[in-house]
Amino acid sequence: MRVLGLDIGSRSVDAVWLDDGRIVDWAVADSGFDPGSAAAIFVDRGAHDAIVSTGYGRHAARERFGGTAITEITAYGIGAAALHPDVASVLDIGGQDTKVISLGSAGKVTDFEMNDKCAAGTGKFLEVMARALGFTLEEMAAAALAAKSGVVISSMCTVFAESEVTGLVHRGEDRGRIARGLHESIVTRTLGSLRRIGAKGPLVFAGGVAKNPAMVELVAKGFDGAVLVPAEAQTVGAFGAALCAARSEA
Amino acid sequence: MAGEGVDYRPMWAELGLDLPMHDALLEAVGGMYGQTFMTQANRPEGMGYLDFVMSEVHGLRIKELDDFRKSGGKVVGTYCLYVPEELIRAAGAWSVGICAGAEWAYDQVEQILPRNTCALIKSMMGFKLGKVCPYLEEADLLVGETTCDGKKKAYEELGKLQNMYVMELPQMKRAKDVAFWRSELVDLIAKLEALTGKKVTAESLKASIKEVNDKRRALQRVNAARAADPAPISGLDSLLAVQVAFYDDVPRFTQMMNALADELEARVADGVGVAPTGAKRVLITGTPMALPNWKLHQIVETAGGVVVGEEMCTGSRYFEKLVNEDASTLDEMLDDLAAKYLDINCACFTPNEGRLDDVVRMARNLKADGVIDYSLQFCGTYQIESTAVQKTVHDAGLPVLSIDTDYSAEDVGQLSTRVEAFLEML
Numbered sequence: 122m123r124v125l126g127l128d129i130g131s132r133s134v135d136a137v138w139l140d141d142g143r144i145v146d147w148a149v150a151d152s153g154f155d156p157g158s159a160a161a162i163f164v165d166r167g168a169h170d171a172i173v174s175t176g177y178g179r180h181a182a183r184e185r186f187g188g189t190a191i192t193e194i195t196a197y198g199i200g201a202a203a204l205h206p207d208v209a210s211v212l213d214i215g216g217q218d219t220k221v222i223s224l225g226s227a228g229k230v231t232d233f234e235m236n237d238k239c240a241a242g243t244g245k246f247l248e249v250m251a252r253a254l255g256f257t258l259e260e261m262a263a264a265a266l267a268a269k270s271g272v273v274i275s276s277m278c279t280v281f282a283e284s285e286v287t288g289l290v291h292r293g294e295d296r297g298r299i300a301r302g303l304h305e306s307i308v309t310r311t312l313g314s315l316r317r318i319g320a321k322g323p324l325v326f327a328g329g330v331a332k333n334p335a336m337v338e339l340v341a342k343g344f345d346g347a348v349l350v351p352a353e354a355q356t357v358g359a360f361g362a363a364l365c366a367a368r369s370e371a
Numbered sequence: 372m373a374g375e376g377v378d379y380r381p382m383w384a385e386l387g388l389d390l391p392m393h394d395a396l397l398e399a400v401g402g403m404y405g406q407t408f409m410t411q412a413n414r415p416e417g418m419g420y421l422d423f424v425m426s427e428v429h430g431l432r433i434k435e436l437d438d439f440r441k442s443g444g445k446v447v448g449t450y451c452l453y454v455p456e457e458l459i460r461a462a463g464a465w466s467v468g469i470c471a472g473a474e475w476a477y478d479q480v481e482q483i484l485p486r487n488t489c490a491l492i493k494s495m496m497g498f499k500l501g502k503v504c505p506y507l508e509e510a511d512l513l514v515g516e517t518t519c520d521g522k523k524k525a526y527e528e529l530g531k532l533q534n535m536y537v538m539e540l541p542q543m544k545r546a547k548d549v550a551f552w553r554s555e556l557v558d559l560i561a562k563l564e565a566l567t568g569k570k571v572t573a574e575s576l577k578a579s580i581k582e583v584n585d586k587r588r589a590l591q592r593v594n595a596a597r598a599a600d601p602a603p604i605s606g607l608d609s610l611l612a613v614q615v616a617f618y619d620d621v622p623r624f625t626q627m628m629n630a631l632a633d634e635l636e637a638r639v640a641d642g643v644g645v646a647p648t649g650a651k652r653v654l655i656t657g658t659p660m661a662l663p664n665w666k667l668h669q670i671v672e673t674a675g676g677v678v679v680g681e682e683m684c685t686g687s688r689y690f691e692k693l694v695n696e697d698a699s700t701l702d703e704m705l706d707d708l709a710a711k712y713l714d715i716n717c718a719c720f721t722p723n724e725g726r727l728d729d730v731v732r733m734a735r736n737l738k739a740d741g742v743i744d745y746s747l748q749f750c751g752t753y754q755i756e757s758t759a760v761q762k763t764v765h766d767a768g769l770p771v772l773s774i775d776t777d778y779s780a781e782d783v784g785q786l787s788t789r790v791e792a793f794l795e796m797l
């Protein structure tokens with residue numbers, strides 16, 4: 122039996138195909154201005170017996186492709202628990218939102234928090250700051266790792282932080298220290314959210330920002346418990362959706 | 372939402388409404404009402420009355436107020452639960468709760484009030500500045516109260532535009548506060564008597580206490596039925612009933628709500644519901660939801676949940692407690708009124724532990740699977756109290772979701788995701 126999980130996010134559309142419970146294929150595409158069409162290409166790729174959509178485009182996808190829809194929270198819980206059976210919490214930092222999830226047994230969500238109101242502390246935030254520093258994302262992460270200490274950044278609002286960073290650069294502050302400070306301020310906030318929901322280790326760190334080595338190192342340093350980064354951190358949601366599809370068919 | 376065939380425009384024009392803007396408001400609210408309420412499955416027939424009232428919200432009801440005033444009656448507008456409707460009625464006036472549940476004329480509002488003012492206060496000013504609320508324009512007197520700082524200071528601005536009287540509400544609930552509040556009730560009576568030229572007597576007050584209690588009893592019946600699974604009435608419809616309670620004719624409304632309660636009780640006996648048995652049940656607690664603020668209920672119920680109770684001023688706080696009916700002298704009645712009103716658990720008071728107990732008790736009685744704690748952005752009192760609410764609910768073994776929002780539709784997508792995830796988790 123072949124099933125498809127789709128995660129239609131604001132930045133990317135992720136797909137995972139399972140056959141008898143095993144991953145047989147996965148793919149990622151840019152959402153662009155028409156994420157539905159990006160998803161349609163995946164849906165048309167071959168026959169499947171069931172489909173479950175997640176992500177902010179889940180309802181539109183369900184209407185267009187059939188199947189059912191679940192939220193990212195539930196999908197990440199299922200996906201993370203399948204990758205690491207003893208996982209107790211999930212951190213997902215995506216392009217435009219951050220989620221922290223506490224899990225009970227078998228990936229069942231017991232509490233969660235989402236920052237979805239603004240870009241503060243998300244992938245978007247890091248992109249804007251890298252631009253302000255004249256770095257690529259990779260360069261910024263490397264510079265942050267190389268710096269011994271970070272500058273304290275007081276604003277979390279993307280717009281204010283950007284002008285703060287510009288001001289620091291003009292004053293001749295070391296770009297590496299600024300980069301480290303930016304990463305530290307996101308991590309401090311994220312750890313606060315994790316504490317608020319009583320998140321325990323092991324923690325699965327997923328989402329696009331989990332590819333950033335500076336973020337991973339700082340989260341691992343501050344979190345009380347093991348931090349695991351899945352190989353395909355971005356597709357955990359789609360994987361969870363696919364598993365949900367497989368279970369409903371079984 | 373104008374009535375069929377009747378032209379209310381001359382009446383609205385006479386009230387000084389901005390007709391084109393008023394048309395726009397009615398169209399927006401009418402559209403929202405249709406999409407939100409009329410699309411619900413298996414509604415109780417008794418909701419037909421509220422549908423009618425809503426379709427005539429600026430029509431027939433305003434005509435009634437208008438006729439009442441033309442025959443010498445006075446209309447008093449209020450913004451908060453603490454202003455006793457009983458006293459207003461005992462002085463021969465009619466009381467209308469002025470809604471402040473939609474974003475309106477914020478561009479004008481923000482010239483007077485800071486942007487970071489709660490939506491309720493902004494809306495209250497917006498309806499006045501935008502000249503679109505016939506209830507406000509029918510009000511001969513507005514009675515405010517010193518609850519939160521935002522309202523208190525905004526009343527100073529509103530008072531420049533309309534005849535306004537502000538009651539001083541204590542911030543604690545000790546015996547001396549009750550005594551003080553009682554003295555405020557006495558002052559209000561003097562103010563009302565001067566307005567209507569009628570005396571508040573033991574007889575008139577006894578009658579109005581009974582009348583308003585009857586209204587509360589009818590709402591208690593409607594809400595008690597919601598403890599059943601399947602729920603016989605949606606959260607949206609129950610919320611609407613309380614919202615309408617603030618401005619509809621009292622005896623008529625009471626009668627219609629009792630009829631609705633009869634129907635709901637029969638539904639419960641027959642196991643008829645608006646959502647399937649086992650649908651996730653949610654109690655909402657927090658800041659009031661003034662008409663036409665249906666945002667959170669709609670999100671929850673569209674996502675397949677059912678709202679089974681509201682611990683808020685447009686909910687249990689309005690109807691749960693009755694005024695003692697056994698008093699025979701005016702003095703005793705004032706004691707009873709002061710005691711009952713200071714027993715409302717609003718976050719403007721400190722401490723406000725009664726509210727925490729109310730939330731847990733209601734969640735249990737209504738068999739809620741989870742609680743949503745709802746605050747309007749920039750409402751310091753409720754936002755701060757949210758920490759205690761979340762902890763209490765959590766300690767009682769129930770999941771809780773905390774939401775901060777306003778009246779705009781901007782965050783509906785994000786809120787839906789959080790609410791759906793919450794329902795999936797229950």
Ligand code: SF4
Nearest residue numbers: 450451452518684717
């Ligand atoms: S929340 Fe408090 S201030 Fe607001 S209407 Fe209720 S009692 Fe009045």
Ligand code: SF4
Nearest residue numbers: 489491519521658750
């Ligand atoms: S919602 Fe909060 S800030 Fe707004 S009027 Fe009520 S108590 Fe005041």
